[in-house]
Amino acid sequence: MRRFILIAVPYLWLVALFLVPFLMVLKISLSDIALSIPPYTPQLDISEGWSGFKAFLSQLDFDNFIFLTQDPLYWRAYVSSLQIALISTVLTLLVGYPIAYAMAQAPDEWRPTLLLLVILPFWTSFLIRVYSWMGILSNEGFLNQFLLWTGIISTPLTILNTNTAVYIGIVYTYLPFMILPIYSALEKMDGSLLEAAEDLGCSRLSAFWLVTVPLSKAGIIAGCFLVFIPALGEFVIPSLLGGSDTLMIGKVLWEEFFSNRDWPVASAVAVILLLILVVPIVLFQRNEQKQREMDQ
Amino acid sequence: MRRFSWFNATSLTLGFAFLYLPMLILIIYSFNESRLVTVWAGFSTQWYGSLLQNESFLDAAWVTIQVAVASSTVATILGTMAAYVLVRGGRFMGRTMFSGMVYAPLVMPEVITGLSLLLLFIGIGLERGIFTVVLAHTTFSMCFVSVVVSSRLVSFDKSLEEAALDLGCSPFDAFRLVTLPIIAPAVISGWLLAFTLSLDDLVIASFTTGPSATTLPIRIFSAVRMGVSPEINALSTIMIAIVTVGVITASVISKRSSVAQQRDEQAAARAT
Structure with a gap:
């Protein structure tokens, strides 16, 4: 019991x-919009039992999904979300790998402190970390002040409210997710393998490519998915750092729901976002599974 | 041990500068006298004063703390139960679906979780407010708790529980006296994780709350949309300070307890 x-x-x-x-x-993604509260016409009336269910099946329509394919706004939002998530994942990898590598090479007594320093921002409010970049990237912000002062540029750059700011925001907030799995893969690596490669005539660079990178592959894959999956549905970063032309599906869903009050379309947008996410999630699970089997 | 090269030193320095400079700038400029956030005009703590007089921020902070304490506590209980069932529960009908439901919310985009819960609350006619936010936060954070707790449950020796059962403990007592003390660090860090997730959440709270309950992230978000403001800098500094103290304390405590545990294990090994 x-x-x-x-x-x-x-x-x-x-x-x-x-x-x-x-x-x-x-269910609501298959319903029609109505000017009422709640603003949709339910297609399934449970109180009518089986006949209601049959009526529901006959009324099912994919109007909202057809609408999504016909309006280029949604199509562009999906493509640009994928693009932004993909580019920022690659950038995060490029920034995160050297940090993870250096952490794994650092003296043993430094490592707990370094690890704590990577984890600490993760516990700090996400919203505040995104917000901190607004003051840096704006036209009269710190980055422009610095660049003008050094004389690299003569007129302020427009970074805030562009896609560049969104990339910076995603790299910044998701960096710990990239560093940690790569670090844990590199930390397990046997240093004598590199020495062997060098003894056998590899240059340091080719030893890195031929030994270190393949051995950290599982960490790289895990880190990339941990950045890509949440970045795809991101709402806070594009709405604070992105511009009006930054199209991301999380933002579109939010606006469809709160501003346009079109619940059926918002639900259909959500269903398609999930369908897009299924592929990376399944691949990620497989990678984790393989890793667990190798560890045993 | 390989030499720690200049390349590694550079990437660590630049990497941590990237991670910490934005927050450092935020903290420094929260003490700025000028309302213009990017121009330094002298040291002042006036924004902390005006923050403490701002009723709407204080109300929102109180709502957020209530929600976080309630949801993380319920989530810890449910999450620990779920982890125990998944690791020790054996086979039961619908186990695959259960584990799917435990792991799915971890990767579910927040906008979808929020939207779906809102549709449910409206569908069953539940009035939206603190209670619905607590339900929503409990649901997604219990999954995080159960991942943390189950990784601890997997790694510990099942024979300890079996010994307790053989010696006449009831299953509940075996859990209370043997299992719970061993998994306690994981349960506590699960609670902390759930608490921070709840403090931090903007998207799910925005969907599931009503006009009566504005949480701090919702309040911050609506202020921040207007641009950078020194009051928000001050508020951010307070929140960063609390988190920093909390995380460092937790890591020191967990380090001490793991050292103590190692000592006990070594003593036990010598005794046998």
């Missing part, structure tokens, strides 16, 4: 507050 309660309580909680709401999104 106790075992039953132990299983049933978290189970039912998740069914009620995760599965059911998710099915409602699916």
Whole structure:
């Protein structure tokens, strides 16, 4: 009996507050918009039982999804989300790898402190970390002041409210997610392998390419997915740092819901976002699975 | 040990400068006298004073703390139960679906979690406010708790529990007296994680709250949309200070307890 309660309580909680709401999104994405509260016409009337269900099936339509494919705004938002998420993932890797590498090479007694320094920003409010860049990137911000002072530029650069600012924001906020898995892969690496490669005539650079990088592959893959997956649905960064022409699907969904109050279309946008996410999530799970099997 | 090269030293210096400079600038300029955030006009703590008199920020902070304490506590209980069921529960009907539901919210974009919960609350006619935000935060943070706790449960020796059961403990007592003390550090860090996730959340709270309950992130977001302001800098500095003290304290405590545990294990090994 106790075992039953132990299983049933978290189970039912998740069914009620995760599965059911998710099915409602699916259902509403197939409904029609209405000028009422809630602003949609439900297609499934549960009180009518089986006949209601049959009526529901016959009424199902993909109008909202067809609408999404016809309006270029949504199509562009999906493509540009993928593009922004992909570019920022590559940038994060380029910034994060040298840091993770240096941490793994650092003397043993430094490592706990370095690790703490990487984790600390992760505990700090996400919103504040994004906000801190607004003062740096604006036209009269610190970056422009600095560049004007050094004489590198003569007129201020426009960075805030462009895609560049979004890239910087994503790299900055998700950097710990990239560093940690790569660091844990590099830390396990046996240093004598590199010495062997060098003894056998490899230059340091080719030893790095042929030994270190392949051995940290699992960490690189994990880090990339940990950045790519949340970046794709990001809302805060494009809305604070991006401009009016920065199209990201999280922002579109938010506006569709709060400004246009078109719930069925917002739900359809959400369903498609999830369908896009399924591929990277499955690949990520496989990578983790493989890693666990190799560790055993 | 390989020599620590200049290349590594440079990448560490630049990397940590990148991670910490923005926050450092924010902290320094929260003590700026001028309202113009990018021009230094002298040292002043006036923005902290005006922040403490700003009722809307104080109200929002109080709402946020209530939500975070309630949701992280419930999430820790549910998450620990879920982890225990997944690691020790054996087979039961719908186990695959259960583990799917535990892991899915971790990768679910916040906008979708928020939207779906809002549709549920409206569908069942629940009035939105603090209670609905607590429900929403509990749901997604219990999944994080269960990941943290289950990784600890996997690594510890099952035979300790079995010994307790053989010696006549009831399953509940075995859990309370043997399992819980061992997994306690993971349960505590799970609670801390849930607490910070709740403090930090903007998107899910925006969807699931009503006009009566504005959380601090929602309040900050609406202020920040207008641009940079010295009051927000002051508020950010306070929040960064709290987190820094908390994380450093937690890491010192966990280091001490792991040293103590190692000492105990070594003593036990010598005794046998």
